[in-house]
Amino acid sequence: MENKDRRAPVSQQPHVVAKPEHPEHIGGSVSIQINEKKVTVPMGTTILEACRENQIHIPTLCHHDDLCIAGVCRLCVVEVEGMRTLQAACAYPITDQIKIKTSTSMVRKARRHILDLMISEHYGECYSCVRNNNCELQSLAEEYGVDSYTFGHVQESQYKIDNSSFSVIRDMDKCVMCKRCVRTCIDLQEVGVLEAVNRGDDTTISTFMDKDLADVVCINCGQCINRCPVGALHANDPSDDIWNAIDDPNKHVVIQTAPSPRAAIGEEFGLEPGHSMTQELNTALKRIGFDRVFDTNFTADLTIIEEGTELIIRLYQALVEKKEVSLPQFTSCSPGWVKYLEHFYPEYIPNLSTAKSPQQMFGSLIKTFYADKAGVDPKDIVSVAVMPCSAKKFECNRPEMDDSGYQDVDFGLTTREMAKMIKEAGIHLPEMPKSHFDNPFGEASGAGLIFGATGGVMEAALRSVVEFVTGNKAEDIFDNANIVPVRGFEGIKYVELPIGDKVGPVPDLIKHLVPNWDWLKGATLKVAVAHGTANAKKIMEDIKAGGKFSECHFIEFMACPGGCLGGGGQPIPTNEEIRMKRAEAIYAEDESLEIRKSHENPHVIQVYNEFLKEGPCSHLSHKLLHTHYTKRGKYIA
Template sequence: MAEIVKINIDGIALEVTKGTSILDAAKSVNVKIPTLCYHEDLCVAGNCRVCVVEVEGRKNLVASCAAPAEQGMVIKTTTPKVRRARTDIISLLVSEHNTQCTTCYRSTNCELQSLAAEYNVDSERYLSVLKPNIQVDKSSYSIEKDDSKCVRCQRCVRTCAELQHVNAITVAHKGRDMKISTFMELPMNEVVCVNCGQCVTHCPTGALTERRYYHEIWEAIGDPDKHVVINTAPSVRVALGEMLGYPVGTRVTGKMVTALKKIGFDSVLDTDFTADLTIIEEGHEFLQRVTKALKHKEKVALPMITSCSPGWVKFIEHMYPDHLDHLSPCKSPHQMFGALTKTFYAQKIGVDPSKIVSVAAMPCAAKKFEANRPEMKSSGYQDVDAGLTTREIGQMIKQSGLDFVNLPDSNYDSYMGESSGAAVIFGATGGVMEAALRTVYEVVTGREVPFKNLAITPVRGLEGIKEATIKLENVVPEYSFLEGAEVKVAIAHGLKNARVIMDQIKNGTSPYLFIEIMACPGGCIGGGGQPIPTNDEIRKKRIAAIYAEDEGMPIRKSHEVPEIKKIYETYLEKPLGHKSHELLHTHYKKRNRY
């Protein structure tokens, strides 16, 4: 049984488990202690000292994020000594910071700016020691790095190392020359970066941001010769409201569609349509591999792994290049959408595809890189012209002057606007697997999955690696060789968990047939392009909204969507057919580890 200690914080007596940090103890009784280097997702660093408190009997102030509560502690969080120390620390951080806050992308959502305002710090308390001529690194399609705004809290370094096991950025040099840098101080586009953007969502200032492309999209919208189409990912609709006056976890699907139409997009379509297509293609690919392996005894790459997450795809290209054959060849849904926009959709509406500007509203920074991959031109053009994050879409709506809260709801436009609840849950970790199982199980057995209300609960939740076993009984004749088989699947989110899964495959010990991997913690709802902040509490609320959206949909399975059936009948011909391979599938590239 855990040992309990008694402490006192600002006159409040409380009991906590021994080892609980002073910061967490204070949170439990609603005492706010400011922080900067601390983040719930990461290990404790204790290097900014903003969270210092006074402990009776101790000469020096202690960092509350790193100091454990001990029996009999009397802690004071707002004494003059504490306030003077915090003010000095914040002032020193401001003195080496680029304080052009009025033009900073993170203005009004910057933790240093908020602390400076709270402690009435201005830029004149100490002389500025900001180094001159610091260049912003805009080499990456996905991420901008501005060292003039870095407070050296190292949250980005810990994120890249602890959550993602990539180590694209690290601490270089010492003392006043210490900085956050890359291998050999190379530009971001030349290092092993998977473009996931988790460093961006964990950065407290504007030192790391996504590359922004909405200015170009505004220009395209204003060009009468352009036909601008946008498709919106499932995770955008459950997070966009956070930027526009709604509580976390509010679904704003209809208002989002209305806003995008009023902004001037010629057509507003749903990425969920091609998420359903992904399930049809990926599900048939999985069954094809299983048939070859178990019925025909052919050698195929199993387990098969999903390929929806471009950050994950680039991770395996760098870290496990000899195992790329395990990836499904299916493009991510938004890249499928881009290819179909400039082929199928262009034919349907009679528009020259060279005049179409295809925009993807995504929760993801890596989609920006993916859109610029040379493989993504199967339409004869760049399939997706720009990937915009949820944050960028929020900024565009603000710039448009729309009263978002009072907008009426609208439906997506037709042609690639109809979808299922299975597609919506792509946004949550486990969602792609659940959507695939809803279809694959029914194809093999002729029956719905044996879970109440189609909710395959073993694949849900925020556990880093989840497992499920589905037993196949009373199968249809075509799949008689699977009678009694137990299909073991796994779901991983966050690349540190992906590494565990891949090491099993590399060592030949993987027990699974089918695996879903998402680069970002929580899946797309926790993507690098989502509103800031993001933590587990926020992820859970967004996930709950995703599942609520699914349950409210009239169609819950990808293979039952009328528009999906129709596009195969009139255009794609059949799953895994020639046209599908041409437009919906891709190949991958072995990349260097260093």
């Protein structure tokens, strides 16, 4: 079935027969037999789905709930009566009254053979692997009682480890050729950095012309890492350097924690997804030896002020001053998205908000405002950021990110690496007592917090913008200030917000920029939200073609499915259910907070009063809180 929207070859696309709208109607369902048990399933259900629904476990490796079907590992093979060969359960849509057997001698033998073959080519030992105890191949080997290398075991490394990237390391010695990374990159994210090359046993996953990952169009989103069943892909881990800094008495080591890691790190300690560990993490980090623990949400609030102000300026210039302005304005907090745009749509760089991401805003504030306030020499500060993200590692190493006079953020740490450090320190996170963030930044607003979920930046911005412009409380417009239309995991969300005829006074903070709101009377604010670069691509193509998204004023883009909470640095495994639970945790925490709007964050107001005295988008804020971008193009050297 042809699907023009997808870039993956058909061999890597789902051949799922469209399921009927009314499976209860005649012809909508089909009766099958699984291991003598009669069940009825909707037409087009795969054998794997049918078995899962009936609590029959089928081993899988290349299959991933987020990805299209490959049917290549062959571990999920089952017997279908009347067929000469075994069938891959993941790839077989049921349209007939078939009889399935999931655990015959032939099936068990085949699975064991396949596992033995994979293991024979899987180089390395489990105890020296980043995925030890969280490896699907390891689990399958245990499940099938593998106790020897039936077909030998590769004794020597065959590939050079590619650690050129700040974000993603490729160790092809461990690759089992499930092609999840390929499908993630080309189909889920539509970036297309990875593809199989060569034939037969020489087949390997490679970049264009086998270049280093740092030299291709990789956007560092790390979604491939999250879906790799083994240790072939992992993030570039700086924790040794961080330990060294902690151990160095002359260094003042500060760490900022983003909302998404807090909502997910419990999973690394055996908790069910959906438990926020914010305040437990504060305590753990202090015990590990970080001198200060700050809340990234503080600069998320700052981002809203800066980026929101930038939007107002752009709109004013376009509508009142009739200047040529790049609209819609695009968010810039997702470094994966930023690099995606730089590679694939460099002509739209002017649309990107110049506001830095919260991580980088914090970086420049820590080594200026905070250093001054705390009386620490910025050269002695080591600034760490725990992020749900592998691209943040790249972002903090971008050469322009040194506005404080030093590298603004020294290390980006993923949720997984953070958990590893905590475990290494002998701490079981869920048992930690709760404690608060350190001043001078303190606790942040719920608006900053929801940055972690897709639509969160938009909701945070809207909470402030509607209050700024209409003079009404966000609660008067949206129930409990929850802007539900921009929430949820739909790939692309589009919302129109009529401003109405009543406008309020211009708040003090931006009084010097616009005289009044009269020019917005009767206007309709058009916004959109996209998560996952495949969805971003759809919007960008629509904008290029002059479609409805080209008339938007503000668009939030997140590189990762689900937003930051589904980031490439988050705990493994991931799927939509897990991401949903993380989102629930984030929204629940937001609702529990007293301050839920960025402009009401007293610490933000304090920063503008004490430090950025000329207000948002002023000279100093441009120096420290804004940045510029690089046209990269698709054909980089």
